[in-house]
Amino acid sequence: MPWDPGQMPAVKHQVFVCTADACTDRGAEATYKSLKAKVKATPGLEGVRVVRSGSVGGCLHGPMVVIYPEGIWYYGVTEDRVDALIERHLVGGETIDAWLFHRTDGCPCVTGAAQAAGDGTDDGA
Numbered sequence: 001m002p003w004d005p006g007q008m009p010a011v012k013h014q015v016f017v018c019t020a021d022a023c024t025d026r027g028a029e030a031t032y033k034s035l036k037a038k039v040k041a042t043p044g045l046e047g048v049r050v051v052r053s054g055s056v057g058g059c060l061h062g063p064m065v066v067i068y069p070e071g072i073w074y075y076g077v078t079e080d081r082v083d084a085l086i087e088r089h090l091v092g093g094e095t096i097d098a099w100l101f102h103r104t105d106g107c108p109c110v111t112g113a114a115q116a117a118g119d120g121t122d123d124g125a
């Protein structure tokens with residue numbers, strides 16, 4: 001059967017979960033698996049794609065989650081925060097200000113974070 005792009009659901013959000021070494025050391029794999037399973041099980045979130053990513057920078061504050069198209073960066077998104085992320089941001093459309101990660105030039109959290117963590121991945125700066 002030929003591929004039919006008309007049969008694909010529209011992507012509303014792309015959710016990237018950093019699974020580089022430093023974020024994984026802080027629970028990123030559990031965050032990813034929980035987030036992916038719960039998004040799949042939540043009615044109305046058929047257009048949300050949850051994917052693993054390499055380092056996005058800021059891994060020392062991970063697990064890091066980046067949501068597009070908004071370009072929202074969250075830090076410290078451990079498995080226990082997944083339900084709140086789904087309900088507040090993906091369902092409710094609310095930005096969770098307390099978890100926002102602000103990338104700024106010169107922040108040691110961004111520049112060289114991967115090297116400081118010793119994981120050898122690109123720091124995404």
